[in-house]
Amino acid sequence: MSDIIRRDPRTEWIARNRLHPLYESVINANAGEVRGPTGLLRKNPHKVGFIGPNGIKRIDRLKGNGQGAGAVGRGKSSANEPVLALHQIEAPDFYIMVAPDLVGGRLTSHDKDVLGLAHKLCRTYEADERDQGRSSQGAVVAVCFGEMKEESLDLAGVDRLIHLQNDVFEGFAPEARLEAVAQIEQMYQPKHWLFPDSIHGGADLGSRLSARLGERPAVQAWQVDTQNTVCRGASSSIDITRATPRILLLLEECGDAIDETRHEAKALDVDAVEVSAVNIVDHGLMDVDPNAIPLAEAEFILSAGNGIHNWEQFHDAAKALGATEGASRVAVDDGFMPRFRQVGATGTWVTARVYVAVGISGAIQHMQGIGQCDKVVAINTDSGCDMVKRAALSVIGDSEEILEELVKIVNAHKGQVSPEGETLEKGSEHAA
Amino acid sequence: MQPNVISLVSIGRHPQSGRARRSEQDGRALELGLKLSGSHLQVAHAGAYDSTFSGSAEETVLRQYAGMGLKQMTVLKQSSDADVIPSLSHYLESQSAQVVLLGVRAESGESSGMVPYLLAESLGWPIVSRVADIVSIENGEAEVLLALPRGQRRSVTVTLPFIATVDNAAPEPRQTAYGPGQRAQFNAVDTPEVLDELRINWVEAPAKPRPKRLKVIKAKTAAERFKAATAKAQGGSGKVMKNESAQEKAQAIFDLLIEEKVIR
Numbered sequence: 001m002s003d004i005i006r007r008d009p010r011t012e013w014i015a016r017n018r019l020h021p022l023y024e025s026v027i028n029a030n031a032g033e034v035r036g037p038t039g040l041l042r043k044n045p046h047k048v049g050f051i052g053p054n055g056i057k058r059i060d061r062l063k064g065n066g067q068g069a070g071a072v073g074r075g076k077s078s079a080n081e082p083v084l085a086l087h088q089i090e091a092p093d094f095y096i097m098v099a100p101d102l103v104g105g106r107l108t109s110h111d112k113d114v115l116g117l118a119h120k121l122c123r124t125y126e127a128d129e130r131d132q133g134r135s136s137q138g139a140v141v142a143v144c145f146g147e148m149k150e151e152s153l154d155l156a157g158v159d160r161l162i163h164l165q166n167d168v169f170e171g172f173a174p175e176a177r178l179e180a181v182a183q184i185e186q187m188y189q190p191k192h193w194l195f196p197d198s199i200h201g202g203a204d205l206g207s208r209l210s211a212r213l214g215e216r217p218a219v220q221a222w223q224v225d226t227q228n229t230v231c232r233g234a235s236s237s238i239d240i241t242r243a244t245p246r247i248l249l250l251l252e253e254c255g256d257a258i259d260e261t262r263h264e265a266k267a268l269d270v271d272a273v274e275v276s277a278v279n280i281v282d283h284g285l286m287d288v289d290p291n292a293i294p295l296a297e298a299e300f301i302l303s304a305g306n307g308i309h310n311w312e313q314f315h316d317a318a319k320a321l322g323a324t325e326g327a328s329r330v331a332v333d334d335g336f337m338p339r340f341r342q343v344g345a346t347g348t349w350v351t352a353r354v355y356v357a358v359g360i361s362g363a364i365q366h367m368q369g370i371g372q373c374d375k376v377v378a379i380n381t382d383s384g385c386d387m388v389k390r391a392a393l394s395v396i397g398d399s400e401e402i403l404e405e406l407v408k409i410v411n412a413h414k415g416q417v418s419p420e421g422e423t424l425e426k427g428s429e430h431a432a
Numbered sequence: 433m434q435p436n437v438i439s440l441v442s443i444g445r446h447p448q449s450g451r452a453r454r455s456e457q458d459g460r461a462l463e464l465g466l467k468l469s470g471s472h473l474q475v476a477h478a479g480a481y482d483s484t485f486s487g488s489a490e491e492t493v494l495r496q497y498a499g500m501g502l503k504q505m506t507v508l509k510q511s512s513d514a515d516v517i518p519s520l521s522h523y524l525e526s527q528s529a530q531v532v533l534l535g536v537r538a539e540s541g542e543s544s545g546m547v548p549y550l551l552a553e554s555l556g557w558p559i560v561s562r563v564a565d566i567v568s569i570e571n572g573e574a575e576v577l578l579a580l581p582r583g584q585r586r587s588v589t590v591t592l593p594f595i596a597t598v599d600n601a602a603p604e605p606r607q608t609a610y611g612p613g614q615r616a617q618f619n620a621v622d623t624p625e626v627l628d629e630l631r632i633n634w635v636e637a638p639a640k641p642r643p644k645r646l647k648v649i650k651a652k653t654a655a656e657r658f659k660a661a662t663a664k665a666q667g668g669s670g671k672v673m674k675n676e677s678a679q680e681k682a683q684a685i686f687d688l689l690i691e692e693k694v695i696r
Contacts, residue, residue, distance in 0.1 A: 062655045104693065172578070172586055175558070199581050203545065204561050211549035216630055219544035222642060232639060235445055235539040241635040253645050279558035279591045285696070286577065286585040293583035300694035321695060354694045356685070375692060376670075377685055383674060393688050395681040396674045405682030410695065413686070417696075 005037075087261045089159055092139035095190040096122055099181065100142055101200040104353060104374075105149035107156050110196045110252045115140060115157040117224060117255025118194050124226045125191065138191065141268060143184060145169040145177055153265045157258030160268040168275050172282040174201075178208045180273045185213065187270065197221070197249035206249045217247035222254050290324040295341065298324035301352040301373075303343055306330040307359015307380060310400050314358065317403045320410050326350065328360045344369035358399045362387030379403070435569045435592070438474045438529040439465040440520065440547075443493050445539040452489040454496040457535025459605030461598040462500055465533050466606075468566060471503070476523060478508040478516040481620045499613025500606055508623045513631065517547065519623035521554045530593040531574065536562060542631070545597070552595045560590050562599040 014026045027047070034042045049059035096118045100111035107115075122138040129136045139159040146169055153161060162184060168176040185193070195206030197220055210217040223230035229244040232251070290298065302318045303326035304311075318325045327337035329344055343350050345365035355373040360366060362378075362385055370376065370390075378391035379399045388394040395402055439462045444455030465473045477494055485491055498505050508519050524532060537545040552559035564579035567587075574594065578586040579601035651657040673681050689695045 062653065172588060174561075199562065207544075207546055207549040207561075208559075210546065211553040214553075217544065217546070219542070219546070233542045233544075233636070235447060235537070235543055237445065237447075237450065237639055239637050239639050240542065241637070242630075242633070253642070259650075279594070280560060281589045283587040283589065285580075286587050288583060288585055297582045299582040299584070300689075321689070323694070354689065354692050375688065377688060378670075379685075383672060388670070388672065391670045393684060394670055394672045395685060396672065397678060397681060401678040402682050402685075405678050406685055409682055409686045413690075413695070 084155070084260060084262045087159070087263050089137050089139045089264065091137075092159070093136035094125065094138045095141050095160070095188050096138060096192045096194065097141050097143055097181075097184065097188070097190040098194045099202065099205055100144065101196055101198055101202050102144055102146070102148065102150070103200050105147045106374075107150050107153070108196070108198075108200070109257070110198055110202075112156050112257035113253055113255050114194050114196050114250050115142070116257045117250060118192070119157050119258060120255055121192060121224070121226060128226070140263075141188070141190070142265075143181060145173075145180070146171075154262050155258070157261070157263050158265045159263050161265050162268050162270055164270065164273065166273075168273075171284065172280075173278075174204055174208060175278050175280055176273070176275045177205055178212060179275050180270075181205065181209050182212055183273050184270060185209070188268075191246070193247045195247075195249045197251055203249055206247060210247045213247070215247055216245055217249055218242065218245050219249045220251050221248050222251045224248060224250070224254060287322070290318070290322050293324055295324060295326060295343070295348045295350060298326075298350065298352055300324065300354045300356075301326045301343070301350060302356045302358065303327060303360060304331050304337065304358050305360030307361075307399050308336070311336055313400060313403055313407075317407050320407045320414075321356075323356065324352075326355075328357075328366050329363070357387050357391070358403065360387055361385035362390060434469050434472055435530045435574075436474075436528060437465045437469040437472070437531045437533065438476060438524065438527060439533045441475060441477050441494070441497050442535070442538045443479065443490055443540055452493045452540075454493060454605070454608065455535055455539050457537070457598055457600060459497070459500075460600070460602040461533035461535055462497060463605040464563070464566060464598055464602055465531075466501060467603075468531065468569065471501075473502070474506065474527065474529075475502055476506040476508060476520075478510045478519055478623075480512055481507045481509045481618070494618070495613040495616060496608045497613075498616030499608030499610060501609075501612065502616055504617040504619060506619045506621055508621050510623070510625055513628055515626045515628040517550045517554060518626050520547070521551055522623055523621065524551065524555060531566070531569070532557075532593070532595045533563075534595070534597050536597045536599060548595050548597050555593075555595075557593050557595055558590050559595040559597070560588060561597045562601075563596045564599055564601040565603070566596070 011026050014020045014022050017023060034044065036042045049057050052058040098114055098118050100107055100114065102111070118140040122140060125138055126136060140157055141160040141162060142153065142158040143162045145164050148163060164180055169180065193206070193209060196202035206217060218229045218231045220233070221229050221231040224244060226244060228241055229248065230239050230241050233240045295301070300323045302321060302323035304314050305328035308314050308331065315325070325337070325341055326343040327341045329342055329346065331337045332339055332342045342348065343366060345368045347369060349369050349372070351372045353374045354377070355370050355375070356377045356379070358379045361380060361382060367386060367390060376391040378387040378394040379402055380388060380394065380396060381398065383396045441458040441462060442455055444453045444458065446453045462475060475497065479490060494505060508523055510516055510519055532551070534548050537543045548559055548561070560576055560578065562579050563576055564585060565577040567575040567577060569592070572592050573589050574592060576588045576590055576596065578588055579599040580586055651660050673684055
């Protein structure tokens with residue numbers, strides 16, 4: 001074949017005439033990638049898009065994503081959501097144990113980082129084995145105590161799950177938990193124990209286990225691989241580089257949380273744990289004055305906005321619920337609440353687990369302030385406001401009526417609990 | 433009967449200047465000890481005590497502790513690269529301590545916070561961490577308030593003898609008085625010394641600022657990126673109650689609060 005480019009006047013003529021019966025076939029004949037004389041990839045701008053129902057040419061620049069994001073709505077977008085690849089392990093050769101904090105029964109972001117790091121270590125060990133011509137698979141095991149509300153353990157990277165749900169592990173039970181992890185250590189001989197270095201109990205349990213096993217942990221570790229660990233020391237003023245030990249207490253953001261795979265979260269067996277004599281007895285949480293807790297770290301906030309007219313009742317409700325009081329900017333500007341109670345961009349950025357917004361429609365500055373809250377409850381008369389869109393539970397109606405009913409229910413509940421004392425409280429805990 | 437309380441103190445480090453100072457949490461532990469047993473409180477420090485001691489930064493700090501109202505203080509002679517656990521546990525056993533108070537974490541050295549746990553393990557005593565207050569000590573049991581996150585308190589009883597680490601939520605330490613601090617006596621005690629061999633191989637460097645985690649948007653198309661950049665409130669999957677009676681609405685809120693365990 002010669003390199004001379006030959007023209008075909010007939011096909012050119014057909015290609016110019018859109019009404020020609022052979023037009024379609026000629027145009028589509030050299031579909032696919034077209035290279036110009038210099039070898040550059042050429043796109044035919046005339047072939048982009050399609051003819052819409054009313055004869056107008058349409059170009060879809062959304063690559064098929066327009067439907068889900070646009071008018072069709074949520075139902076379809078969730079159906080379109082790709083199913084993540086399942087990471088399966090038949091028979092693990094080694095284990096990496098992670099003991100998440102499970103604050104309020106859910107994984108914290110700290111827990112997820114630690115799980116992500118566990119997987120990173122797992123992959124490195126597997127790659128090392130592969131280099132030496134062996135194949136081995138590791139499993140990341142979450143050792144959980146007490147009540148569990150987390151539903152997406154599989155998405156957080158839990159291959160195997162040890163869930164110890166027994167009365168002895170409920171509440172504050174460091175000794176019982178230590179016995180349990182020591183027994184798990186004996187049964188499975190894991191390659192590593194990872195704990196979040198947090199005030200929610202992770203640091204405590206990790207330290208207890210290392211003292212029991214007589215192994216020196218890396219504490220406040222933030223950069224970990226299979227060889228070396230970098231941890232903070234001397235009140236975070238120095239970095240200590242050392243060989244990676246078996247027990248690690250990890251700082252936040254030590255690894256990247258799992259987000260591209262699903263995991264099995266299969267239950268792993270543990271023999272019944274024997275708890276010998278207990279020296280520490282838990283008597284439950286104390287009642288603290290909720291308004292003495294700084295707003296930024298309060299767990300439960302009842303917040304008032306422009307929709308409140310009966311302030312007496314609001315304060316009574318906060319007292320009955322045992323909630324810390326908050327306010328929107330309007331309520332503060334109008335003089336109903338002190339400035340240090342203001343939630344939002346100019347006030348305090350709160351981290352409450354439960355935030356009840358009464359009569360707050362949700363200015364963007366206020367929504368920024370509650371960005372870290374888990375559960376938001378909105379009580380409002382306007383069903384279209386931003387707060388209702390954000391809230392997990394929205395109640396549309398007059399706040400005064402609803403607060404009144406709520407206080408009644410809470411008082412009835414308290415009356416039920418307190419006279420019989422601890423026994424009933426404990427009973428209800430077990431039921432939950 | 434007055435319980436035999438021992439507070440252990442360490443050399444702190446000022447977060448800005450890096451100078452030696454009275455440690456925050458150890459100061460609180462000492463304050464709690466003074467509350468429990470007043471002038472009978474014993475205070476010990478494990479560290480260097482040699483010819484260079486007088487006039488050193490360490491002495492200044494120890495005298496700051498002593499200035500809180502101590503007549504005397506025990507110094508367990510240890511070199512700077514020693515493991516203090518054997519020495520401390522030997523001392524605590526010999527003094528038949530009932531309550532041992534420490535800070536949660538030292539402000540210098542490895543600051544792993546393991547000392548109280550290792551002491552508890554070697555002595556076989558229970559340990560309670562992050563104590564906000566010790567309410568009472570009676571009949572061989574102590575009632576202790578633990579500091580939890582978010583300003584919560586947990587009440588716990590623990591059998592004597594025990595070790596407690598003191599949280600920042602405990603009452604602030606009193607001001608130190610210079611004169612009494614200078615007049616305080618140091619009792620140097622010779623104790624077994626064990627070299628900390630693991631630590632020799634470690635490399636220490638000034639702390640690097642940790643890289644900030646970037647907000648990685650893994651969107652594949654422009655539309656997804658746009659959504660990620662402009663998305664206002666996630667979810668929108670919340671339950672909305674409109675036409676129910678006020679009582680039903682209140683009940684729904686109450687159920688949620690109970691489920692989240694904010695109402696007990």
